[in-house]
Amino acid sequence: MQSGGYKFIVVKADKIDLDVRTQISEIFAEGFTQWLGYFSKDKNIIAKAFAHMFVLDQFYVAIANDKVAGMTACTDGKTLSVRLNKKELRKHLGFFKGSMARIFLKKEFESPFENFPPNTGSIEFVGTAPDFRGQGAASQIIQHIFENTPYNDYVIEEVADTNTPAMKLYKKLGFEEYKRKPIPEKMAKKNGINNLLSLKYVKK
Template identity: 80%
Template sequence: MFILEQFYVAIASGEIVGVAACTDGRTFSVRLNTKELRKHLGFFKGSIAGIFLKKEFEAPYKNFPPNTGSIEFVGTAPKFRGQGVASQIIQHIIENTPYIDYVIDEVADTNIPAMRLYEKLGFEEYKRKPMPEKIAKKNGINNLLSLKYVKK
């Protein structure tokens, strides 16, 4: 379901240590396959997952700016966190893709390590989406932040 052409993978000693995707805002990094979801989650759960995940992962960006890359799915394997893996992947993306600007959409304001990383790399907040009070109390996330980086 991952569109492999959109993903960048860091490997150390034959082990995947981190990943990130970068798209042009018109193509997706994930294409859901309800058949696969049903195979692994069962008919009912797989069908429901397909409906809900489609809204999350296959919703097109509205008015996505030209010459902008969308950085998505940034992740580091637990035993490699804090070692600069995500920094290196994102720097590689910025240095090796044709975009002028980059966005990272919907980072939880409580994800302090991610916010520090993005700030260190030069990303700045450009949009803040408050979470409904009931959801904020339940999951502890007050806002989802959108960040932008402009090549200098």
């Protein structure tokens, strides 16, 4: 598929012979460092600390010029897309912060959804490498997921209301907001985020 001069090939992350894990962890670090600043403000350290956690058979990647341009996980709402390893976290973040990361992020990343509806896919960890932003990588991955997974509906949980590029992309793809969760005032002041939005796409 041609977009912005790049021909992206979308594949499952466990089916490609590249160092996918390193590259998707760099994309993750780029997109999530503002959330993970307590553990380290260094994107390289964040990338190394979390590279182990991705369950590659739950991820799709867009490839261009032998590089990972974007990534997205799609699960059935029960299967985990990431698994945290305390030893790995401690190795890169130090004993205390590595232990804290495991405690705090296990709840955030590894809690299964309650009452997750049947025939629904959960879209998670959408990210694009800086060099490929605005080229259509994320939208091509999500379109590929729509066309190649068996679900009728898809949800994206807890998108920050300040994440304008992401919201613009999801709305363009046909997602609609169905729930919003206000952020506690103290955290809202710190992060500048007021609400976390949940979005849903229903196949026509």
